[in-house]
Amino acid sequence: MxxxxxxxxxxxxxxxxxxxxxxxxxxxxxxxxxxxxxxxxxxxxxxxxxxxxxxxxxxxxxxxxxxxxxxxxxxxxxxxxxxxxxxxxxxxxxxxxxxxxxxxxxxxxxxxxxxxxxxxxxxxxxxxxxxxxxxxxxxxxxxxxxxxxxxxxxxxxxxxxxxxxxxxxxxxxxxxxxxxxxxxxxxxNPPAENPGKQNRQQSSAKEIYKNPKVINVGLIYGIIGITYIVQMIFVMSYMIESGISVKYAGQLMALNGILSIFSGPIWGVISDKIGRRTSLILTMGLTAFSMLLPVLFPTLIGFTIHTVILSCTSTGLFTLTQASSMDHVKPADMPVAFSYVTFYFAVGQFIGPTIAGWLIEDWGGFTSAFLFCTICLLVGLALTFKVKNSVQQTPAVTKVTPEFNERVTQS
The missing domain is CATH 1.20.1250.20 (MFS general substrate transporter like domains)
Known part of the structure; x- marks a missing residue:
């Protein structure tokens, strides 16, 4: 309790x-x-x-x-x-x-x-x-x-x-x-932390930066950064240009905010039950599908379904990727691993609007920008298949013991 x-x-x-x-x-x-x-x-x-x-x-x-x-x-x-x-x-x-x-x-x-x-x-x-x-x-x-x-x-x-x-x-x-x-x-601070004193079990930052599992999650997070910021900035303009009324477009944006509140906790619980890898595959696949809808159907129905699906998965993607970044490092290394993959996300947010703006101006308008996001998300979907569940998430684990925690720390 x-x-x-x-x-x-x-x-x-x-x-x-x-x-x-x-x-x-x-x-x-x-x-x-x-x-x-x-x-x-x-x-x-x-x-x-x-x-x-x-x-x-x-x-x-x-x-x-x-x-x-x-x-x-x-x-x-x-x-x-x-x-x-x-x-x-x-x-x-x-x-x-x-x-x-x-x-x-x-x-x-x-x-x-x-x-x-x-x-x-x-x-x-x-x-x-x-x-x-x-x-x-x-x-x-x-x-x-x-x-x-x-x-x-x-x-x-x-x-x-x-x-x-x-x-x-x-x-x-x-x-x-x-x-x-x-x-x-x-x-x-958690008991494992001892500020001011180097943790003997802490890895060097270089080791974490070279960890292929962490790099893979970082690439996924970078793709999420690109697509999330592009969608946030340009979807309202895309809807209005496609003939959607300003009032209805605003209502869809409000709906997106409301539904996204529940997306993170729900997908977090799901991932704790069925594993991070399966949850990431599901959310990334649904997000890619939702991003393609306005490209194929730039209509009221297309944008509505796009908004509903995306709002139910986008915050979940943040949750799952952030959790995955810390699944395969020692507890003492979690801050470094998380900040490292977040750097990929920040880079994605930094370059996304520039690429999208160039596509919108010179290469086919909003359709090309959202198609670009769809392709990025499909690449991200392929990368999610390489994500492995941590030892802590394997179904066979029924009891957590000190010996088990030691094995996880050393894995």
Whole structure:
């Protein structure tokens, strides 16, 4: 009972952390941008640079974040990261110039890298046999946060057109401060961690980076990064260009956010039962099928089925890939392995929009971009067949013993 209570408390704090560092600090930018752009008197080009700045901050520090967490302790690293994110959110609410805004957007990206991967690693170290479930609950925070931002930002902007967007950033920062306090008082490092002292069983980062199983998961995660960001950025425009009304397109986007909240936990539980490999094959196959639908049927029905299937699998893919990245390394190596595969994801998110934009402009419009995503996902599907279940997930295991844990650690 005590262990179950602890799992839920850690998962809920993890969910709140995801709301702040992923939804508020990264994904909500698109919601706030129309109001923020007018308030700061910046061009669309400058607004695009600000979005890239956050991605650059995340990409440039994600590897270092995992290494720091393995040496410094996950809790201290998370506290550093969420504090940077909170500072960035608060700064944006008071920013009146482009250079200031640039710095605070960079802080959001850096803070996210120091928060998200170490927190996931901490959860997995505490609950190694239910990693799919706890990661699923944590990642569901992204959908919840986007839903909240989508409601809050337009409402505040209607109340006060000039400073509504500033109030939104301010509210996000207050929630971030709350997460800092919760983490400080209720989150503890797992027993296996001994910050400040090198773990004798810890592998070198070079060993992890050369692990073919980890590299394979990283490639899968990179493909997910490309396709996820392209779909998020361009599907609304694709629907409108195909004759779908703005109102219905918006409703489909809202539906996507709602359904994605439940996708992560459900697929996490499924993967804990039937294995990561089978679950990845199912979700990747369904995602590839859903991405192909708008290419073949750019109609109301096609986009509706596309949205429903994708929203039921996309967050699950995040959960499964993140869990898989830590299935074949020692507990002490989990932060490094997770940050390493997340680097692939960050690279995918960085290059995806550029490739898609080029295809849309010069090679057949939105159809070519979504066909490109489908091909990428089919490559990812082929890679999922190479994923192996960890020893912990084999059906024959009925009892966990110290000897069993030792074998897993050495595998």
């Amino acid at each position: 005590e262990s179950n209570k602890k799992l839920w408390s850690y998962a809920i704090i993890g969910m709140l952390t995801t709301i702040v560092v992923l939804a508020f600090a990264r994904l909500s930018y698109g919601v706030i941008l129309p109001f923020m752009r007018e308030g700061l008197h910046i061009t669309y080009k400058q607004a695009g640079y600000l979005g890239t700045t956050t991605s650059l901050g995340y990409l440039s520090t994600i590897i270092f974040a995992g290494i720091l967490a393995s040496k410094w302790g996950s809790k201290r690293t998370v506290l550093l990261g969420i504090s940077l994110v909170t500072l960035g959110l608060a700064g944006l609410s008071f920013s009146f110039s482009y250079p200031e805004t640039f710095i605070f957007m960079l802080l959001l990206g850096i803070g996210t890298s120091f928060t998200y991967t170490p927190f996931i690693s901490l959860l997995v170290a505490w609950f190694p046999h239910r990693k799919g479930f706890v990661i699923g609950l944590t990642t569901s925070g992204a959908g919840i946060g986007i839903l909240l931002a989508g409601i809050l930002v337009p409402y505040l902007s209607r109340i006060n057109e000039e400073i509504g967007w500033r109030i939104a950033w301010g509210i996000f920062s207050v929630i971030g401060l709350l997460v800092v306090v919760l983490t400080l008082f209720f989150i503890k």
